[in-house]
Amino acid sequence: MADDNIRYINLCTRALSIKKRFLLMYSRANAGHIGSSLSAAEILTFLFFEWMQDKDEFILSKGHAAAVLYSTLAEKEWLSEEDIDSFYQNDTFLAAHPPANKLPHIPFATGSLGHGLSLAAGIGMARRLKQSEDRVFCVTSDGELNEGSIWEAAMFIAHHQLRRVVWIIDKNNLQGFGSTQEVMNLDPLADKLRAFQFDCLEIDGHNFEAWREAMDYASTCTKPLAVIANTIKGRDWATYENKLDSHYLPFKELQYEETLQRLEHQHREQVAKYHN
């Protein structure tokens, strides 16, 4: 088998493991935000297992998807399974949004939307001043782009040519109380970002081959890069895939088991594909 195929199989397997872990977390906690985490699962998998280097920093600006971050950190063995079990329990470090102060690889408490890209800009600027080439990756959502602060950060990053900042937009076209089309149209988003002087890619955010291309492209960029990851909120949660409900509702009855089965099935197909 070609090296590349092994790599993709590994990524798919990591993604499955990350998803299974956070789905169990949500299921046990009877908690919402499932759709937000499913939307970003491949993004975090690829960043943490392929793209990011040791000293690169990561900021989950859409903090309400904390479970996918915790699960990814556990996959990295930077959080223990015991920590994971405490998700949503009283006396936990693992609140529903990434907390302040206590956890490795979580530099800032997020959850109030629209802060992360500015934090990334600050890290990018600091690293430039320190003459470090280490990067910072920031994942924002699409509804989050309603916040003016995002565009303040975008202007700053572009103006200062902070190529150490990589901005990823989890574009699932749903936000808090409707679709982005209904609430606050973002399109044409790529044009906006390019007009702000970003280099911009639009990719299928669930596809690791597309992510590989994005990563390769990044090394050739002369401007800061923004990746629009087209995603599906609540992907593979049959009942609520691509529905607003996937933001809020916890699993009911057999939905958890059904979702797991679907993911396992999909994974077998992916592996088979790369074996051929």
Added chain:
Amino acid sequence: MRVEFAQAIIDQYNFQSQQVFLTGDLGYMALEQVGNTFGERFINAGVAEQNMVSMAAAMAYEGFIPWVYSISPFVTLRPYEQIRNDVCLHNLPVKLVGNGGGYGYGIMGATHHNLEDIAAMRVLPHMKVYLPLTGSDIANVVATMLQDPAPNYLRLNQGRDIEGLSSFAPWRHVRKGEGAVVIGAGPVLANVLDLPQDITEQLDIWALGTLPVTEIPEALIGAIVRTGKVITIEEHYAAGGLGEYLAGILLARNIGVPLRWKSLHAQGYPNDRYGSQQWHQELNGLRGQLLQQQITTILQ
């Protein structure tokens, strides 16, 4: 209180024709009926609270009465200068509504809590803060806010019903007792009522419903003089909160008795850990055992 709030807004719709409702992209399974009732006057302003508040100020300037709704920190702290400059300096009738407040969002964590809102809002010019105690206060509060031509902030939280409670007012005498005076605001006060009866029957309990405090009832002054003990309780930091505020007012009144004063308030996140609202209250001595101990000590 969120359910009662949505109902009150719907009930008021026909009585006050200048209302508009702005939400910061929130309202799933809560504001749908408000949306149906308000029609084109229900505006999802997106996740953009600063813009939403300044817009509301301008709509008020044009003659509307805007409700501005989000989770408490996002409608108070995030757009703070917009509230100060555009709403309060111009004394415009913008009605900010913060869901949560205190540790109301529990396990959602610190970014969704608001332990600074009372301090932040009460210092603003013209601003009046409403702190309902139970869900049954809300209809009254909403009607009052609509009569008030000034900027308002409403702090919504989960509140259990309190038997025999009189209707919403700036001051309410909730319970009579001779051991110590308790003054509180918001549903956290009910935690005092939940203590064992041999304690609660010693307490003279008062609920503060609005800020700023323009007067203190003579009966309350009388109880303070008689007992010489005051306990304040709030789901908020000490700085700028109820305890500090009332202490200042009473000092200025020169009531002339030495007081034992105990402020019960939020400390924040003493161990950097998170949990339910009740859990945070217990950790901060605002509920249960630790609350009981502190009150017992004062009573001795």
